[in-house]
Amino acid sequence: MKTLFKSVVLGAAALALASAAPAVAQDKTKIGFIYVGPIGDHGWSYRHDVGRLAIEKAFPGKVETTYVESVPEGADAERVIQQLVSKGNNLIFTTSFGFMEPTLKVAQRNPKVFFEHATGFKRAANVATYAARFHEGRTVIGTIAGKMTKSGIVGYVASVPIPEVVSGINAFTIALRKERPDAQVKVIYVNSWYDPGKEAAAAKALIDQGADIITQHTDSPAAIQEAEKRGVYAFGQASDMAKFGGKAHLTSIIDNWDKYYVERTKAVLDGTWKSGDIWGGLDTGMVEIGPYNPVMPKEVVDAAEAVKKGLIEGKIHSFTGPLKDKDGKERIAAGKTATDAEMLSMDWYVEGVSGDLPKK
Structure with missing residues (x-):
């Protein structure tokens, strides 16, 4: 879901937007989703599927959506994403961090298809990324x-x-x-x-x-x-x-992905889709x-x-300083706030968390 960032800088100044190919003309724009869990999990995958349904409601008669649920993060994901391409999907949302490399591989082979990867940090001309400030x-x-x-x-x-x-x-x-x-x-x-x-x-x-x-x-x-x-x-x-x-x-x-999914679908429909990155919080409504x-x-x-x-x-x-980790080392100085890069690479516990952080 899920995010694994190692010293990644995602500030606004670093978000270079790259134009992708124009939308494919056809009767209905096909949109595919790949989920790491079942849509009945009542959590992460369920909420992404609510966003998929929001697309259908926003564009009646103009889009056709499909999804594949409970796909493991790994080699199998690449096969499933390629299948979504083969079935004619013009826009594909890959909704877990572990889908990042498979998404990039399939995107490279299919430059006229648009991809949106949740919680990732690698982009391409036809691959955008998005996440929420949970x-x-x-x-x-x-x-x-x-x-x-x-x-x-x-x-x-x-x-x-x-x-x-x-x-x-x-x-x-x-x-x-x-x-x-x-x-x-x-x-x-x-x-x-x-x-x-x-x-x-x-x-x-x-x-x-x-x-x-x-x-x-x-x-x-x-x-x-x-x-x-x-x-x-x-x-x-x-x-x-x-x-x-x-x-x-x-x-x-x-997690509320509805507005983002509708906006990105609209961009494909009107030919204005561009690659970029969004990290929305309470102010954008992505977190409620x-x-x-x-x-x-x-x-x-x-x-x-x-x-x-x-x-x-x-x-x-x-994250406003002064903040120390559980061993007493100052991590964020007084009067400072954590940068996006620091939050996205956090591998230490603050004071008050019991036990040690497991090593992956």
């Missing part, structure tokens, strides 16, 4: 957790130890400890984006270790369901997961915060909304 949402829910926890222990069900995930853990922990300075975040990696059994087991283990709030960077609602069973609070991931834990679920970080559970006191809701507003207006940054 860490901003974690700053909001970290604020909520800091005000709602009683034990001061929060459990974090994580997928794989890559910068996208690590930066989210850190953003959450920083916000948490602004409200509860002695709070600790315990992390369990399940080494998968979607494995309901492992996600539930991780949540159970974290609750057994004293966590009274569970958050996650995995794709199924299993952690929330476990929290509901055990009587603790939880946050949803990628979509509104309230229906899976009516008492436990406080809110969700929601779901409805709040009524169990949350007004002061908690007000605090969450104030942080969200500050992030949207640029008055608050998820």
Whole structure:
């Protein structure tokens, strides 16, 4: 999903836009999607498929969409992407980090087809990249957790130890400890984006270790369901997961790709598509915060909304110094904020995260 950036600079000045070939003329523009998980995961792949449906709704009679779900990141992805090309798709969205190299290989062989790769950093004349600033949402829910926890222990069900995930853990922990300075975040990696059994087991283990709030960077609602069973609070991931834990679920970080997908489809239809990179946050609507559970006191809701507003207006940054890592080394100086490149290559934990960062 998923992002693995190593010392990559993505500032606006570095985003060179390259024109691609004109759109292919035909009765309907065919658009293909490749997903790393099932569309029924209620998380990452589900939300991308919601975006696919938004395209169909926006352009009735003008487009034809198709998708392939549960495609492993690796060699098999190249075969599936090439199949989408062979079936006449003019625009193809490849929606996981591990699809980056396969996307580039297929794109090189098919220069008249447009490709959009989620969370990647390599582009070409016919390959664009896009991602969302998920860490901003974690700053909001970290604020909520800091005000709602009683034990001061929060459990974090994580997928794989890559910068996208690590930066989210850190953003959450920083916000948490602004409200509860002695709070600790315990992390369990399940080494998968979607494995309901492992996600539930991780949540159970974290609750057994004293966590009274569970958050996650995995794709199924299993952690929330476990929290509901055990009587603790939880946050949803990628979509509104309230229906899976009516008492436990406080809110969700929601990925919203709809507007972006519609805009990029329109660009293909009118012949203005260009390669580039987008990294949208709360201000663009790519990241949203779901409805709040009524169990949350007004002061908690007000605090969450104030942080969200500050992030949207640029008055608050998820990573503002001074920030030290868990070993006491200063990583971001006082008065400074992390650059995009620093966030996208983050391989260290902030103070307050228990345990060591696993090596991939």
